[in-house]
Amino acid sequence: MNKVWVIAKRELKSYFVSPVAYVVIGLFLLISGYFFYVILASSRMAEARGIIMNMSFTFMLMSPLITMRLLSEEKKLGTIEFLFTSPIKVSEIVAGKYLAALILFLAMVVITFQYPLYLILFGKPDLGPIFTSLLGFFLLGGTYLAVGLFASSLSENQLISAIVGMVVLIFLWVIGWAGDLIGGGAGNFISSLSMMNNLENLGKGVLDAGNIFYYIAMIFFFLFITVKRLEWKRW
Amino acid sequence: MIEVKKLTKFYGPNRAVEDVSFTVEKGQILGLLGPNGAGKTTIMRILTGYFQPTSGSATVAGFDVVEETMEVKKRIGYLQEVLPLYHEMVVSSYLEFVAELKGVPKNDRKKQIRKAMELTRTNDVSNRIIGRLSRGYKQRVGLAQALLNEPEVLILDEPTIGLDPKQIIEIRELIKNMAGERTVILSSHILPEVSMTCNKVVIIDAGHIVAEDTQEGLLQKSEGGDRVSVKLKGNLTGEDIKKEFTKINNAGIVSVKNEGSSTVIEVVRAGSIDIREDIFRTAVKNDWVILEMKSAALSLEQVFLKLTTREE
Numbered sequence: 013m014n015k016v017w018v019i020a021k022r023e024l025k026s027y028f029v030s031p032v033a034y035v036v037i038g039l040f041l042l043i044s045g046y047f048f049y050v051i052l053a054s055s056r057m058a059e060a061r062g063i064i065m066n067m068s069f070t071f072m073l074m075s076p077l078i079t080m081r082l083l084s085e086e087k088k089l090g091t092i093e094f095l096f097t098s099p100i101k102v103s104e105i106v107a108g109k110y111l112a113a114l115i116l117f118l119a120m121v122v123i124t125f126q127y128p129l130y131l132i133l134f135g136k137p138d139l140g141p142i143f144t145s146l147l148g149f150f151l152l153g154g155t156y157l158a159v160g161l162f163a164s165s166l167s168e169n170q171l172i173s174a175i176v177g178m179v180v181l182i183f184l185w186v187i188g189w190a191g192d193l194i195g196g197g198a199g200n201f202i203s204s205l206s207m208m209n210n211l212e213n214l215g216k217g218v219l220d221a222g223n224i225f226y227y228i229a230m231i232f233f234f235l236f237i238t239v240k241r242l243e244w245k246r247w
Numbered sequence: 248m249i250e251v252k253k254l255t256k257f258y259g260p261n262r263a264v265e266d267v268s269f270t271v272e273k274g275q276i277l278g279l280l281g282p283n284g285a286g287k288t289t290i291m292r293i294l295t296g297y298f299q300p301t302s303g304s305a306t307v308a309g310f311d312v313v314e315e316t317m318e319v320k321k322r323i324g325y326l327q328e329v330l331p332l333y334h335e336m337v338v339s340s341y342l343e344f345v346a347e348l349k350g351v352p353k354n355d356r357k358k359q360i361r362k363a364m365e366l367t368r369t370n371d372v373s374n375r376i377i378g379r380l381s382r383g384y385k386q387r388v389g390l391a392q393a394l395l396n397e398p399e400v401l402i403l404d405e406p407t408i409g410l411d412p413k414q415i416i417e418i419r420e421l422i423k424n425m426a427g428e429r430t431v432i433l434s435s436h437i438l439p440e441v442s443m444t445c446n447k448v449v450i451i452d453a454g455h456i457v458a459e460d461t462q463e464g465l466l467q468k469s470e471g472g473d474r475v476s477v478k479l480k481g482n483l484t485g486e487d488i489k490k491e492f493t494k495i496n497n498a499g500i501v502s503v504k505n506e507g508s509s510t511v512i513e514v515v516r517a518g519s520i521d522i523r524e525d526i527f528r529t530a531v532k533n534d535w536v537i538l539e540m541k542s543a544a545l546s547l548e549q550v551f552l553k554l555t556t557r558e559e
Contacts, residue, residue: 018347022333029335094331097295098348099320 015100019108020115023082027116036077037120043070048127058137060128061215064145067124068152068211072185075153076177078116079160080170082109083242087168092242106161106239113157121150141217148214151227152207156181158234165241181207248273248400248430249294254303256289263289264454266303271447276426278445279434286454287434288328291404294432295325308399321350324393328404330385331392334378338369338388341377342395349396363394367421383414390421401425403433407440419444474515475523480536483510491533495525509538 027033044067051062086092095105125146131137163177164170188206191199203209207230210223249271256264264286271277279287292298294305296316304311310318333341342363346356364370367387372380377388386406393401406422407415422433422444435441441448450458479488482505492501492512497520502513516522523542530537 015348015350018344022336022344025340026333026335089331089333090327090329091331091333093292093297093327093329094325095348097297097320097323097325097327098345099317099350100348101317 015104016108016111019095019100019105020111023109023112024115027078027112032077032081033116036074037116037123040071040074040120041123043067044124044127048130058131058135060131060137060142060145063127064149064215065211068149068208069185071149071153072156072181072207073178075117075156075181076160076163076174078113079157079164079177080174081164082113082161083164083238084168084170084173088170102242103239106235106242110158110161110235113161114154117153117157118150121146121153124149138217141215144214144217144219147219148211148223151214151224152211155207155227155230155234158231158238159184162234162238162241165238248275249277249305249307249432251290251294251305252303254290254293254305255301256286256293256298257301262454264293264451267451267454267456268303269449269456269459271430271432273430274426274428275447276422276431276433276445278441278448279432279451280438280441280448281434281436281451283436285436285451287436287451288404290451291325291402291432291434294319295323295402296320321396322399324395324398324401326389326393326401326403326406328408330389332377332385332388334376336377337373338375338377338380339373341388342391345392346395351396359395359397363391366394366425367391382409383411383417386410386414386418387421390418390425394425399429401429401431401433403431405435406433407435407437415440474513475526475540475542476511476513477526477530477537478506478539479510479512479530480508480538481510482508483535488512488535491529492526495522495529496520497522498525 044063047063047066047070051066052058055062083092086095096102128137128139128142128146131142132139159180160173160177163180164173166176167173184205184207186206186208188203188209191201191203191206193199194202204226210226213220213223251270252268254264254267255262267286267290269277279290281287289298293300294307294312296312296319299313304313306312307319308322310322312319333344336344339360342360343356346360351359364373367390369384369387369391372384372388377385380388386409390403390406393403403422407418410418419440422431425431433441433444447461448459449456488510489501489503489512492498492514495514497516498514500515504511504513514522514526523540526540527537
């Protein structure tokens with residue numbers, strides 16, 4: 013656990029050395045602020061459902077920018093060999109990298125807490141759905157980052173990592189449509205894999221253990237195959 | 248300290264290393280010598296636990312590199328060929344990161360980092376960004392990194408590649424200073440490198456060991472060893488001289504050549520005993536005047552070429 017933090021700490025520092033973190037956070041807040049204002053002004057309803065869906069989609073396209081360099085850069089610089097010959101497990105390296113991206117994302121989510129705050133100050137919102145929405149957004153974002161980290165383990169080219177990450181995410185976002193088309197048991201199963209469908213309940217304020225389990229399982233699955241991918245490459 | 252037994256590594260169908268065995272005693276500096284692509288890096292990567300061998304085994308400091316990889320990793324300092332540096336970091340915080348990663352106890356960290364920086368003479372760049380350092384300084388930061396956590400074994404892959412001659416000499420000195428009690432393996436495709444720093448040499452070509460010995464041993468083994476050339480006054484006739492010099496103990500092939508008003512004789516030493524005294528006495532006995540006598544050692548370079556060049 014100690015070593016995980018060593019990796020995460022270095023990664024966080026280097027996020028803020030390059031402009032990537034500032035640009036991603038800044039642009040995301042700009043867009044989500046725009047969504048918040050426009051949706052609120054047109055609907056005149058103190059709720060978060062519309063904005064959460066839009067924020068989720070926006071962040072889906074932006075998250076690979078956060079994760080693309082995590083492993084690709086190590087591969088390109090050759091520092092991955094240094095990590096692999098240091099007394100640290102591959103799983104600890106992956107966990108550390110993921111933790112760094114997650115902390116960066118958490119900082120973003122905390123800043124977006126201002127939106128419910130405005131609602132509370134100027135209206136009487138139903139707080140339940142708002143907080144389950146934010147929880148959903150955090151879990152969903154965590155899944156994005158795990159997928160992005162896996163994509164980053166595939167190539168030493170950051171651009172390719174970002175594109176692969178984006179494509180996998182878009183596919184997981186809309187996989188539910190195929191489920192609707194197929195129908196029956198298989199269709200239900202495919203629908204249950206959709207990131208969008210799992211967010212809907214949380215957006216409504218329904219705290220379903222199944223939805224939460226879905227995200228956590230997805231995160232663990234992608235971190236697991238990232239570890240396997242890194243180990244497999246060397247044999 | 249390091250024991251390699253019948254190590255073989257295939258990358259798919261391609262053989263990188265085959266049936267390599269050698270040992271390194273504690274405190275020795277072993278030079279792994281070979282042309283590019285001979286398999287030096289592969290051997291080092293197996294020893295550091297980065298690669299698994301296809302077959303065979305290796306132990307470092309008594310631990311198996313496959314079964315007890317973590318224990319091995321705790322005891323080695325490794326400088327890979329592509330320097331393991333994060334370019335955006337400052338030197339001191341990079342070393343701090345490496346120390347933490349290697350599990351140096353917190354209250355020992357500052358001391359060890361200072362020691363490593365002193366030894367590699369990187370103190371004056373401790374606050375500089377790594378990416379902006381010169382190649383020579385980057386190399387030294389890489390060496391400093393390898394020293395953290397006081398490893399028993401240092402594994403240095405091409406430690407002087409890409410440096411200018413002055414820096415090469417400095418790094419060479421550094422490696423000698425770093426060695427001390429430690430066991431060192433270094434690889435190189437440059438000969439003076441190995442001949443100046445190492446006390447044992449393993450020459451590899453196309454994945455096989457072609458020679459393994461001390462430096463002196465290698466020189467002797469290569470046919471002929473040293474040769475002594477003597478210049479005598481006067482244009483003397485060949486046959487007599489040749490016969491006289493061949494009588495000397497340990498003398499090998501003798502060749503005689505007339506050069507203007509002098510005669511040049513080359514005597515190849517067969518054994519390890521110095522033959523110059525005998526040559527002198529032979530000349531005196533026959534009343535020949537020696538104008539010049541020099542002994543030319545066959546350089547490691549010639550040995551290397553002889554061993555790694557095959558007739559097609």
